[in-house]
Amino acid sequence: MDLAFIIEKTTLIVIIFLLSLVIAAYSTYFERKVAAWFQDRIGPDRAGPFGLLQPIADGVKMFMKEDFIPKHADKWLFIIGPGITIFVALIPSIIIPWGPPLEMFGRKIALQVTNFDFGILFIFGALSVGVYGIMIGGWASNNKYSLFGAVRASSQMISYELAMGLSAITIIMMTGSLDLNEIVAKQHGMNWNVFYQPVCFVIFFTCALAETNRAPFDLPECDSELIGGYHTEYSSMKLGLYLFSEYVSIFISSALIAVLFFGGFNFPGMDYFTGNTLAIIGLLVFFTKISFFIFVFMWIRWTLPRFRFDQLMHLGWKTLIPVSIVNLLITGLVIALYEGWFWSN
Amino acid sequence: MITDILTWILGGLTIGSALMVVLSNHPIRSVLFLVITFFFISGHYILLNAQFLAIVNIIVYAGAIMVLFLFVLMLLNLSAEGLPKSSRYLTLGSVIIGGLFFIVLIAALKDSLHFEALNPGSNSVGLVQNLGKTLFSKYIVPFEVSSILFISAMVGAVMLAKREKHIVE
Numbered sequence: 404m405d406l407a408f409i410i411e412k413t414t415l416i417v418i419i420f421l422l423s424l425v426i427a428a429y430s431t432y433f434e435r436k437v438a439a440w441f442q443d444r445i446g447p448d449r450a451g452p453f454g455l456l457q458p459i460a461d462g463v464k465m466f467m468k469e470d471f472i473p474k475h476a477d478k479w480l481f482i483i484g485p486g487i488t489i490f491v492a493l494i495p496s497i498i499i500p501w502g503p504p505l506e507m508f509g510r511k512i513a514l515q516v517t518n519f520d521f522g523i524l525f526i527f528g529a530l531s532v533g534v535y536g537i538m539i540g541g542w543a544s545n546n547k548y549s550l551f552g553a554v555r556a557s558s559q560m561i562s563y564e565l566a567m568g569l570s571a572i573t574i575i576m577m578t579g580s581l582d583l584n585e586i587v588a589k590q591h592g593m594n595w596n597v598f599y600q601p602v603c604f605v606i607f608f609t610c611a612l613a614e615t616n617r618a619p620f621d622l623p624e625c626d627s628e629l630i631g632g633y634h635t636e637y638s639s640m641k642l643g644l645y646l647f648s649e650y651v652s653i654f655i656s657s658a659l660i661a662v663l664f665f666g667g668f669n670f671p672g673m674d675y676f677t678g679n680t681l682a683i684i685g686l687l688v689f690f691t692k693i694s695f696f697i698f699v700f701m702w703i704r705w706t707l708p709r710f711r712f713d714q715l716m717h718l719g720w721k722t723l724i725p726v727s728i729v730n731l732l733i734t735g736l737v738i739a740l741y742e743g744w745f746w747s748n
Numbered sequence: 749m750i751t752d753i754l755t756w757i758l759g760g761l762t763i764g765s766a767l768m769v770v771l772s773n774h775p776i777r778s779v780l781f782l783v784i785t786f787f788f789i790s791g792h793y794i795l796l797n798a799q800f801l802a803i804v805n806i807i808v809y810a811g812a813i814m815v816l817f818l819f820v821l822m823l824l825n826l827s828a829e830g831l832p833k834s835s836r837y838l839t840l841g842s843v844i845i846g847g848l849f850f851i852v853l854i855a856a857l858k859d860s861l862h863f864e865a866l867n868p869g870s871n872s873v874g875l876v877q878n879l880g881k882t883l884f885s886k887y888i889v890p891f892e893v894s895s896i897l898f899i900s901a902m903v904g905a906v907m908l909a910k911r912e913k914h915i916v917e
Contacts, residue, residue, distance in 0.1 A: 480780075521876050524803045531811025535783070538815070542776060542822050550822060557819050561812060581876055 407510065415516055419496050426697075427650035428458040434650075434701050441705040465643035473636050477543040484540025485637070485644035491533040492648040492655065495526045499658050500587050502668045502686035506679055514686065515584070522583040523571060526659060527564070530614055533652070534560045537616075537623065540645070541633035552632030555712065556623035559613055562716060563620075566723035567610035570603045573727070573734045574663050583662055590666035592673060597664040600734070604664045606727050608699075611656040613719070615649060618704040622712055657696035658689075665692050755795055762788040779817050786810040800876045 432447065432454065439446025447454035472481055497516040505512045519525050534557050541553025574596055578586045590596055597604045613620040624632030631637075634645045661667060668685035676684060710718070739745065765788060768781040786809045793802035883891050 480776075519799065519803075521800055521803050524800075524807065528803050528806040528811060531807050531815070534811075534815055535818075538818055538822070539780070554819060554822055557815050561815060564812075 407508075411510070411512055412516060415512075415514070416497070419501070419516065420493065423493055423496055423651055423654060424647075426654050427647055428462065430650040430653060430697060431461065431646075432458050433697070434704075437698065437701045438705050462643070465640050468639040470639040470641065473545060475545040476636065477545065480539050480543035481636075482641075484536050484543060485641045485648070486536075487539065488533070488536025489644045489648040489651065491529055491536060492651040495529045495655050495659070498522050498525055498583055499655070499662060500584050500667060502689055503682045505682040514682070518582065518584055521581045523575065523581050523586070523663075527568060527571070530567075531560075531564055533614075536648070537633050537645075540637070541623075544633075544636035546636050548629045548631070548635045549633050552623045552629050552635070555629075556616065556633060559616075559620065559622060559715060559719075562719040563610040563613040563723070566606055566719060566727050567614065569724065569727040569731055570606040570610070571663065573600055573603045573731050576731075576734055576738060587662055587667035587669065590669050592669060593666075593671040595664065595666040595669070600664070600730070602726065602730050603734075604660075606723050606730070607663065608660060609718075609723060611660060612700070612703065613715075615652045615656055615700075617649070617653065617700055619707040619710050620715060621704075621709060622715060653697055653700050654693065657693045657700065660696050661689060661692040751795055755792070758788055758791045758795070762792070775821050776818065779814060779821060782817075783810050783814045786814065800879050 435457070436446045436454075438444075447457040450456040450460045472478060498519060499515065500518075501514040503514070505514060537556040538553045541549040541556070544550075574586065575581055577596065577599065578589045580586065586596075612618075616623050622632075623629075624634065629635070634642055637645060668689040670684070670688045673681060673685070762785060765781050765785045769778045769785060772778050772781060786805060790802040790805045790810075793799070793805060
């Protein structure tokens, strides 16, 4: 492990960290603009040209507000709740392959912080642990609305993780690897998984909406029933971290959807480019795909009404899971036929 | 060298957090310490080159089972005052039984120092590919039988829940 390697990885980590935060901050601006557009309004336009400084103004406002801890709250758990949420939201970004390797200073720099051979399982691990921040925060507030939000969040996340995992297994079976790099490499050019597995993509996207607590699945913070849900008692930047981590996880989920179903940084005609040109175009293509999915997340939020809780559970357990199991079986059958397992060649 | 130091530090942290599970006086904190213990155990798996086992331990135990534990405890909303007081004899009895079990464990693990690793120095034993190949060739029968056991347990649980509902109606 030489010095150049450490510098390279540290730089990459800092860039990805800052980028996630900047994208999350500007997602809030973008969300309000999209909402305004859908509702035929103007949206934020006071701070800076076109309201572009709005996220910074919001950040300053969040920091300046009084940081209040309720008297009956469990103090330490109340403090670490938002911290866990933002940490777990950021952690999957380390294994996402952001682009083809870049050549710089005579070194080949992989645009990925680290690579595990169980890559996709790492993301599922982070997702399944992600509910703790919300549960701890909601419970520690010692408020029944917060508790309801926390309990709803946990049951919702457990239910949708199953369908999400089953639909990801289909992709793993098609690729034959858990490694995100190989999943991307398999979708070279225009050979994207979404063309082979459209049903799987719809299931995965629905589950991603539920896992990020976005409308129409935003029952944990359902305003009309639960005031603010699990973050009712939070104020100042602690509330800011909760709101922020939602946008970070939208960003990471969009990146993941792009990697698993839309070929990551692959684009048609990529064989004509090599070296750094390919790396930069690949990076731009990947971020275009991510931006598109962030927009789709917002599009759905401002189009569909919220589900009722029993409808949510019904959709998760009685529709998505059976459909994904059937999809898994059909995929397995097709792979077995294709590989000629039923008759010897 | 680094691995040795890490093993000692992780071991200490694991035992410390496992003790906190028992010693902390609030059920929710106990569960959270148990979650932390699972993370430390996953750290041990990684040091033993069992990466797949480490991540599955986090997904299944820390991510699913403990969330359910926490879920139930939060719904019951136990507080330190509301807990039933156990008698002193019960505490004494459980300390004795736990201590006896500890002695049995130490006696059983005493010989484990003499075991030799099958292929020491290989760091690819726990990789997904190798583990999958072993499970689906050499150990295919026990693997499938245990999956049938799991399915029957799940079906049984669903049946029990269904019957309860019928009686209520």
